[in-house]
Amino acid sequence: MDTQAVECQRLSRRFGARAAVSDLDLKVPRGAVFGFLGSNGAGKTTTVRMMVGMLRPSAGSVQVLGLDPISQGDQVRSRCGVMLDNVGLYDRLTARQNLQFAAKIARLGTSEGRERIDELLHRVDLWERRDDKASGFSKGMRQKLGLARALISEPEMLILDEPTAGLDPASIVMVRELLVSLAQESGRTIFLCTHLLAEAQRICDRVAIMQNGHLLAIGDPNQLGSQGLPTFRLRLSGCDSELTKNLALPGGVQLSLVNRDEWRVTVATSDDIEHIVAALVGARIGVRAVIPEQVSLEEEYLRLVGGDGHE
Structure with missing residues (x-):
């Protein structure tokens, strides 16, 4: 069948x-x-x-x-x-x-x-x-x-x-x-x-x-946004968009801005987040919180279709 x-x-x-x-x-x-x-x-x-x-x-x-x-x-x-x-x-x-x-x-x-x-x-x-x-x-x-x-x-x-x-x-x-x-x-x-x-x-x-x-x-609706890879939200201080462009983070990952002082990063394995935190601290960026998160289907939908999701 x-x-x-x-x-x-x-x-x-x-x-x-x-x-x-x-x-x-x-x-x-x-x-x-x-x-x-x-x-x-x-x-x-x-x-x-x-x-x-x-x-x-x-x-x-x-x-x-x-x-x-x-x-x-x-x-x-x-x-x-x-x-x-x-x-x-x-x-x-x-x-x-x-x-x-x-x-x-x-x-x-x-x-x-x-x-x-x-x-x-x-x-x-x-x-x-x-x-x-x-x-x-x-x-x-x-x-x-x-x-x-x-x-x-x-x-x-x-x-x-x-x-x-x-x-x-x-x-x-x-x-x-x-x-x-x-x-x-x-x-x-x-x-x-x-x-x-x-x-x-x-x-x-x-x-x-x-x-x-x-x-x-x-x-999979629970993995669509991150392709199944671990995702973390970082609360940082002393960090801006220009600074993140020049950061050499392990694995070539990039930080994406969520709001004023929160950033998101998707990594290959959960262990990689320790090396990323160490790199941020070494660059004199304050790391106030590291929060594991799952990108919601709504967030991914709005990212894909743009704007508020209406055509």
Whole structure:
């Protein structure tokens, strides 16, 4: 069996003169919780729509679970639970009826479907509203019902576009815990488009950062900024940018300014920090603190996309 849940090779999609996705090379291993990050217009939703066969690529190829979404779209969609940015519920139906309809499409038996629906309504905290029409649901409640619908067939892979949009903090935590448990319980692949960088860092095995249709970075969310190397924050006195340019620090490392008197350094091994401190002291620079740190996904995201992360 193919070890990749998703594989894109030079995948591109144009809308007239505008390139929404350009030459995307991407691999998502089976069983991973994969975060697809980027601001509005980055190319995330266009990529997802090509993954499920709703859009034909302008160039390149994409495979999902070893299948071509264009020629084998029905098979892809039968094996994937999908929740796009537009949840698309039937407003005249109740929460339970929406799920019953989804269960019929998934060809679940009556007894199996009933048990599955009851389980999911409890799991997404909609049991008390099960007989209320979707037309009266808030955006957050619609998101939760859409997630339950995506799970109705117990799919091999979940493809979720902003599943926590419109949710209150408690519901965001609920969805996060649900996604983690789904991945742990069954080894299910989860492909998650999100703006919430802290959530992605907390639950994803790997993340990719998109901007203007281009892939900027991909890797472990806890190591993306430092490539897995030890990073330290130094509180120094008597140090300025001009002085650091002329410092001969061990291993050729460079200090980068964080704020007025704090600097960051990434080293090959943790032992190297002792030699760097010695070199600073020898240059008559006061070392007030050495703090091990992890570059956050948010910091790396903003460094890559520039500015405040908006295009």
